[in-house]
Amino acid sequence: MEKKIGVYICTGCGIGEALNPEQLGNVAQEEYGVAVCKTHPFLCSKEGVDVIKSDIAEGVNTIVIAACSPRVMYDLFNFDGCIVDRVNIREQVAWCQPPGEEDTQMMAEDYLRMGLAKVNKMELPEPYKPEEEMSRDVLVVGGGAAGLAAALAAADAGYKVTLVEKEKELGGFVRKVKEVATLPYKAFKSGYLDEYIEKVKNHENITVYTEAKILKTAGGPGLFDVTISQNGSSVEHRFGAIVLAAGWVPYDPKKLDPKLGYGRYDNVVTGVEFEEMLAQGNLKRPKDGGSVNSVAFLLCAGSRDPNHLPYCSTTCCISSLKQALQIKEQNPDANVYVFFKEMRTPGQAEDLYRKAQEAGVIFLRCQDPQVESGATGLTVKGYEDLVGEEVEVDGLDLVVLATGMVPVTAFGENVVAKPEDQKEEEEPVPTDIILKSDVLNLEYRQGPEVPILKYGFPDSHFICFPYESRRTGIYAAGCVRRPMGVATAIEDGTGAAMKAIQCIEMVHKGMAVHPRAGDMSFPEFFMQRCTQCKRCTVECPFGAINEDEKANPLPNPTRCRRCGVCMGACPERIISFKNYSVGMIGDMIKAMNVPDEYEEKPRILVLACENDSYPALDMAGVRRMKYNPWIRVIPLRCLGSMNLIWIADALSSGIDGVLLLGCKYGEDYQCHFIRGSELANIRLGKIKETLDRLVLESERVRFETVSITDYAKLPEILDDFAKKIEEIGPNPYKGF
Structure with missing residues (x-):
C-alpha cells in the first residue's frame, strides 16, 4: 500500500524535560519527509489517541509513536488497518540518560530514525488461511x-x-x-x-x-x-x-540396586504390585501365601537417585502412607515400618502423615537401607539419621519398594x-x-x-x-x-x-499462539534462491518446516511460533515476515547516525531478545538506572533470528561494537523459543573468525546471557562493554 506516515511524539512522563521534541520532529520531517508530525503532552490519554485517530481518518496509515515502551499501552496504540511501530524514548532514553544532554538527544533521534526506517519496509501482515478446511475438534x-x-x-x-x-x-x-x-x-x-x-x-x-x-x-x-x-x-x-x-x-524394579532385594527375595514387591494385591483382596506373602503381619515400606526406591530417576515422583510418599494405613485398617496389630529419605506430604496431605503416626506406623529416616533374608523373615538394615545409629528391623513378611513414575x-x-x-x-x-x-x-x-x-x-x-x-x-x-x-x-x-x-x-483467525500470541505474520520463502541447505528445517525448534523429496523446505504456518529462527539460519536470506525481515533490521542499523572518529562518540549496537533482555532494559529504565549513551538497542523476536549479515552491516557502517543479549541456554534454558540464544552463539563463532581475517578485533562483538531478573546487572554489562570498545579504539571502517 502507499504509505502516509504520521509521527507522534509524547512529551509526558519526563520525556519533554529530558529531550527537545522539536528537534525530534525535525528529524522526522527533514530527513524522512513524513506527512504528519505532532507532539502531545499525554499521548496515551483519550485526547492523545483521538489525535491519532483523526489523522487516520484523514488518510494516515503508517504510524510511528515515539513514547513509552512497546511493552505497555499496546491496547491503546492498536489501530486496525494501520502499520504501527513504537519508538521507546521513555524507558530506554529519558529515564536511563541524563536530561538535556547532547548524547541523550542523539540517542532519541537515532531511535526515531530506526523506527522510520523500519516502517518504510513494513507491510501489514495478512493472516494465514489455508485452502483446506480447518477443524475445531x-x-x-x-x-x-x-x-x-x-x-x-x-x-x-x-x-x-x-x-x-x-x-x-x-x-x-x-x-x-x-x-x-x-x-x-x-x-x-x-x-x-x-x-x-x-x-x-x-x-x-x-x-x-x-x-x-x-x-x-x-x-x-x-x-x-x-x-x-x-x-x-x-x-x-x-x-x-x-x-x-x-x-x-512404574520404574523397572529389575534395574534397582540388588541390595533392595527385588528379584532376590520373593517377598519384596513394588508399590504397584502391592496395590494389585490389595485390589484383588489377596494380601498374602508371595512366597508361601502366608499372612502379612509385618511390613516395611522403602520410599524413593530408585527415585531421587542420579543412577536411576534423579527426580522426585511426587506421589510415592502419599501412596505408601495410604498403603500403610490400609494394612492397619485390616490388621490394627500389624507392625508397619516406613523407611524414608525425606517425607514429602505437601498441603493437606500432612494430615495423612499425621494419621499414619497416630495409627502406630513407625517411621525411620534412612538414606540407604538394604534388605536381607533373616531367620524369621526379611530384615531391613540402615543408618537412622534422627537417632544417629544403625537400626535393624527383622521378622518382616513383606517389603514394599516405592518405585517412581516414568512417562x-x-x-x-x-x-x-x-x-x-x-x-x-x-x-x-x-x-x-x-x-x-x-x-x-x-x-x-x-x-x-x-x-x-x-x-x-x-x-x-x-x-x-x-x-x-x-x-x-x-x-x-x-x-x-x-x-x-x-x-x-x-x-x-x-x-x-x-x-x-x-x-x-x-x-x-490466522494468529500465532504462544509466546507471540496474536501475531498474524508468518514466514514467507523466496524459493527461487533456495539452495536446499536444510538449515531452516534443522534449526527450527518446533518442527514447523518439512522437506520435499528434493530437500526444498515445506513450511507449515500453523505450526510456526513466529520466532524467526529460520530467518536467522538461512544463508541466502530468502525467509522473511511482512513486519520483520533481514532487510528491515539492516535498514534500521544503517539508519543510525554514526559520528566520525574525531567526535569520540562511539556507537554500540545491542541486539536484544524481546522476551527477556529487552524487558530487563525497560526495568532498568523504570528504576532510573543510568548506562552508557553510546548504546542503540534493536529488539529481536528471538536472538536465534539474528542473521550474520546484521553484524556485517553494523561494522561496515562504522559502528564500533555489537552486543548480543540472549537468554540462558542449556538444560535449564530460559529461552522462550527453546534454543534461540544457543543458535545465535553458535553462529557468533563464525563471525569472530571473519572479523579476525578482516583484521577487526573479535572483541568488538560480544554475547551475554541475560534473564528478565538481571536488570540490575545490565548497566554494568553495557558500561563494561563500552569501556572495552573505548580501549580497542574506533572502528577503522568509519566514513567508508
Missing part, C-alpha cells in the same frame, strides 16, 4: 485421569472430542487401584474415576476408541490428520489440537540424529531427544514424537508455557508431563484442554 490420547478430564472440559465447552485409549477400559492406572488417597485426606475413596468415566461414555460430544492406537499424525494445528487403529480397522479424522495424556509406567514417552530408540543433515563446513546444530515411543507417530521431518527432556518428559518452557510441547498444537497433561497425583492430573487435563481450545481459536 480435539483429540485426547490417553483415557486416564488427565485424559478423561481433558475430554470432558473440551466437550463441555462445545467442542467435539475423540478420546483414544490403548487399554480395553478407561481409567488408566487409577482403575487398578482399590482406593485413592486425595483431598481432603481424611478417608480413602474407591471408584474415584467412575463418575468421570460414565460422563465421558455418555457425553454427546465425545467419541471413545478403546483398545486403539494412533497410526499416523500429520499436519499441524487446525489441520492435524490422524489415523486411528482399532480392532484391525482404521479411521481417519482431522483435528484442531491434541492433548497428549498417555500416562506413565511413556521415555521409551524407544532415538531417531532424530541424522549426520547427513550437517555439512562439513557448517557448525553443528544441537540435536533434540526424540524417541520412537509409538504414541503419536508424527509425520514430521524432525521426528516421529514430541521432543523430550533427558528424563523422558515432553520438552517445553516449564516456567511460561507449562502445557505446550515443542510441537505446536500438542499439549501434554498428567503424568506424561510431570509426576503428579490423580487430583492434580485432573486439573492438568482441564488446563491442557483450555490451551488446546485457545490454539484452535487462534489458528482459525
Whole structure:
C-alpha cells in the first residue's frame, strides 16, 4: 500500500524535560519527509489517541509513536488497518540518560530514525488461511485421569472430542487401584474415576476408541490428520489440537540396586504390585501365601537417585502412607515400618502423615537401607539419621519398594540424529531427544514424537508455557508431563484442554499462539534462491518446516511460533515476515547516525531478545538506572533470528561494537523459543573468525546471557562493554 506516515511524539512522563521534541520532529520531517508530525503532552490519554485517530481518518496509515515502551499501552496504540511501530524514548532514553544532554538527544533521534526506517519496509501482515478446511475438534490420547478430564472440559465447552485409549477400559492406572488417597485426606475413596468415566461414555460430544492406537499424525494445528487403529480397522479424522495424556509406567524394579532385594527375595514387591494385591483382596506373602503381619515400606526406591530417576515422583510418599494405613485398617496389630529419605506430604496431605503416626506406623529416616533374608523373615538394615545409629528391623513378611513414575514417552530408540543433515563446513546444530515411543507417530521431518527432556518428559518452557510441547498444537497433561497425583492430573487435563481450545481459536483467525500470541505474520520463502541447505528445517525448534523429496523446505504456518529462527539460519536470506525481515533490521542499523572518529562518540549496537533482555532494559529504565549513551538497542523476536549479515552491516557502517543479549541456554534454558540464544552463539563463532581475517578485533562483538531478573546487572554489562570498545579504539571502517 502507499504509505502516509504520521509521527507522534509524547512529551509526558519526563520525556519533554529530558529531550527537545522539536528537534525530534525535525528529524522526522527533514530527513524522512513524513506527512504528519505532532507532539502531545499525554499521548496515551483519550485526547492523545483521538489525535491519532483523526489523522487516520484523514488518510494516515503508517504510524510511528515515539513514547513509552512497546511493552505497555499496546491496547491503546492498536489501530486496525494501520502499520504501527513504537519508538521507546521513555524507558530506554529519558529515564536511563541524563536530561538535556547532547548524547541523550542523539540517542532519541537515532531511535526515531530506526523506527522510520523500519516502517518504510513494513507491510501489514495478512493472516494465514489455508485452502483446506480447518477443524475445531480435539483429540485426547490417553483415557486416564488427565485424559478423561481433558475430554470432558473440551466437550463441555462445545467442542467435539475423540478420546483414544490403548487399554480395553478407561481409567488408566487409577482403575487398578482399590482406593485413592486425595483431598481432603481424611478417608480413602474407591471408584474415584467412575463418575468421570460414565460422563465421558455418555457425553454427546465425545467419541471413545478403546483398545486403539494412533497410526499416523500429520499436519499441524487446525489441520492435524490422524489415523486411528482399532480392532484391525482404521479411521481417519482431522483435528484442531491434541492433548497428549498417555500416562506413565512404574520404574523397572529389575534395574534397582540388588541390595533392595527385588528379584532376590520373593517377598519384596513394588508399590504397584502391592496395590494389585490389595485390589484383588489377596494380601498374602508371595512366597508361601502366608499372612502379612509385618511390613516395611522403602520410599524413593530408585527415585531421587542420579543412577536411576534423579527426580522426585511426587506421589510415592502419599501412596505408601495410604498403603500403610490400609494394612492397619485390616490388621490394627500389624507392625508397619516406613523407611524414608525425606517425607514429602505437601498441603493437606500432612494430615495423612499425621494419621499414619497416630495409627502406630513407625517411621525411620534412612538414606540407604538394604534388605536381607533373616531367620524369621526379611530384615531391613540402615543408618537412622534422627537417632544417629544403625537400626535393624527383622521378622518382616513383606517389603514394599516405592518405585517412581516414568512417562511413556521415555521409551524407544532415538531417531532424530541424522549426520547427513550437517555439512562439513557448517557448525553443528544441537540435536533434540526424540524417541520412537509409538504414541503419536508424527509425520514430521524432525521426528516421529514430541521432543523430550533427558528424563523422558515432553520438552517445553516449564516456567511460561507449562502445557505446550515443542510441537505446536500438542499439549501434554498428567503424568506424561510431570509426576503428579490423580487430583492434580485432573486439573492438568482441564488446563491442557483450555490451551488446546485457545490454539484452535487462534489458528482459525490466522494468529500465532504462544509466546507471540496474536501475531498474524508468518514466514514467507523466496524459493527461487533456495539452495536446499536444510538449515531452516534443522534449526527450527518446533518442527514447523518439512522437506520435499528434493530437500526444498515445506513450511507449515500453523505450526510456526513466529520466532524467526529460520530467518536467522538461512544463508541466502530468502525467509522473511511482512513486519520483520533481514532487510528491515539492516535498514534500521544503517539508519543510525554514526559520528566520525574525531567526535569520540562511539556507537554500540545491542541486539536484544524481546522476551527477556529487552524487558530487563525497560526495568532498568523504570528504576532510573543510568548506562552508557553510546548504546542503540534493536529488539529481536528471538536472538536465534539474528542473521550474520546484521553484524556485517553494523561494522561496515562504522559502528564500533555489537552486543548480543540472549537468554540462558542449556538444560535449564530460559529461552522462550527453546534454543534461540544457543543458535545465535553458535553462529557468533563464525563471525569472530571473519572479523579476525578482516583484521577487526573479535572483541568488538560480544554475547551475554541475560534473564528478565538481571536488570540490575545490565548497566554494568553495557558500561563494561563500552569501556572495552573505548580501549580497542574506533572502528577503522568509519566514513567508508
